[in-house]
Amino acid sequence: MSYSISTIHNCLLFTIQREERRNAIDFDVMEGLREFALRLHEDTRISAGIITGSGNQAFCSGGDLQVFHALETEAEARSMLQPMSEILVQLAIVPVPTIALVNGHAVGGGCEIATMCDFRVMHETAKAGFIQGSLAITTGWGGATYLFDKLADPQKAFKVLLEAKPYDAKTLHAIGWANDLYTGEKEEALERIVRQYVSSHPSVMRAYKSRRLDQLNIQTLKGQIEREVNDCARLWEQPAHHEAVAKFLSKKSK
Numbered sequence: 001m002s003y004s005i006s007t008i009h010n011c012l013l014f015t016i017q018r019e020e021r022r023n024a025i026d027f028d029v030m031e032g033l034r035e036f037a038l039r040l041h042e043d044t045r046i047s048a049g050i051i052t053g054s055g056n057q058a059f060c061s062g063g064d065l066q067v068f069h070a071l072e073t074e075a076e077a078r079s080m081l082q083p084m085s086e087i088l089v090q091l092a093i094v095p096v097p098t099i100a101l102v103n104g105h106a107v108g109g110g111c112e113i114a115t116m117c118d119f120r121v122m123h124e125t126a127k128a129g130f131i132q133g134s135l136a137i138t139t140g141w142g143g144a145t146y147l148f149d150k151l152a153d154p155q156k157a158f159k160v161l162l163e164a165k166p167y168d169a170k171t172l173h174a175i176g177w178a179n180d181l182y183t184g185e186k187e188e189a190l191e192r193i194v195r196q197y198v199s200s201h202p203s204v205m206r207a208y209k210s211r212r213l214d215q216l217n218i219q220t221l222k223g224q225i226e227r228e229v230n231d232c233a234r235l236w237e238q239p240a241h242h243e244a245v246a247k248f249l250s251k252k253s254k
C-alpha cells in the first residue's frame with residue numbers, strides 16, 4: 001500500500017508510504033487522500049487530521065514525475081490536476097484542524113499539500129518550496145491560493161512562488177509558513193503535536209475550525225483554484241515542461 005491511515009489518540013494520521021520515491025503522489029495516494037478527507041468529514045470522534053511522509057528524508061516530493069510524465073496534453077494534465085485540487089479543497093474544509101508534519105523535504109505538490117493544511121510543524125533540517133516554476137509550470141493543486149491565504153504578507157507569498165526554490169526551515173518559520181520547528185524523531189514530534197495542537201475537547205476543536213471556515217469564502221476559493229488548475233494545465237503541455245521533467249528523470253537513471 002502506498003499510504004496508511006491510522007489513529008493516534010483522537011487524531012487521524014495519513015502517511016504517504018513511498019519512501020523510495022520520496023513520497024511522491026501517484027493515483028493511489030490521491031485515492032488515499034480522498035478516503036482520508038471523507039473520514040475526517042464523517043467521523044465525529046476525530047479531533048484533528050495529520051499528514052506526514054514515511055522515513056526522514058521527505059514529507060512529499062510532489063507529483064510522481066515518472067507516472068505523471070505520461071500526461072502530455074492540457075486535457076490529460078487537467079484530468080489529474082482537477083481531481084487532486086478537489087481532494088485538497090475537501091481536505092481544506094474538513095470540520096477539524098489539519099496539521100502537516102513536515103518530516104523532510106516538501107517540494108512542488110508536496111508543498112501545496114502542506115500549505116493547504118491549517119498548520120505546519122517542520123523538522124529543522126527539512127526544506128520546502130514551490131519549485132514548480134523550475135519545471136516550467138505553476139502550482140496546479142491550489143497551492144498558490146492556499147499560500148496567499150496563509151501568509152500574512154502577500155508580497156512574501158508572491159516572492160516565494162516566483163523564486164521557485166526550496167527554502168530552509170528557519171526561513172520558512174520566519175515568514176510564518178512553518179508554525180513550529182522540531183528536532184529529533186518524528187514520533188516524538190507527533191506526540192508533541194497532539195499535546196500542543198489537539199489539547200482541547202473535540203467539540204471545541206470543531207467549533208474553532210468552524211470559525212476558521214467562516215473566514216473563507218469557499219466559492220471564491222474554488223474559483224481561484226480552478227483558474228490555477230487551468231494555468232498549470234495549459235503550461236503542462238508546453239515543450240518546456242516536458243523537457244524539464246525528462247531532464248530530471250534522465251539525471252536519476254544515470
Ligand SMILES: CCC(=O)SCCNC(=O)CCNC(=O)[C@H](O)C(C)(C)COP(=O)(O)OP(=O)(O)OC[C@H]1O[C@@H](n2cnc3c(N)ncnc32)[C@H](O)[C@@H]1OP(=O)(O)O
Pocket residue numbers: 020021022024057058060061062063064065066067105107108109110131132135140248252253
Ligand atoms: C504535480 C506537480 C508537481 O508536483 S511538480 C514538482 C515535482 N517534484 C519535483 O520536481 C521534485 C523532484 N525531487 C527532488 O527534487 C528530490 O528528489 C528531493 C525531493 C529534493 C529529494 O532529494 P534526494 O533525497 O536527494 O532524493 P533523490 O533525488 O535522489 O530521489 C530518490 C529517488 O526518488 C525519486 N524521486 C524523487 N522525487 C520524485 C518525484 N517527484 N517523482 C518521481 N520520482 C521521484 C528519484 O527519481 C530517485 O529515484 P532513483 O532512486 O534514482 O530511482
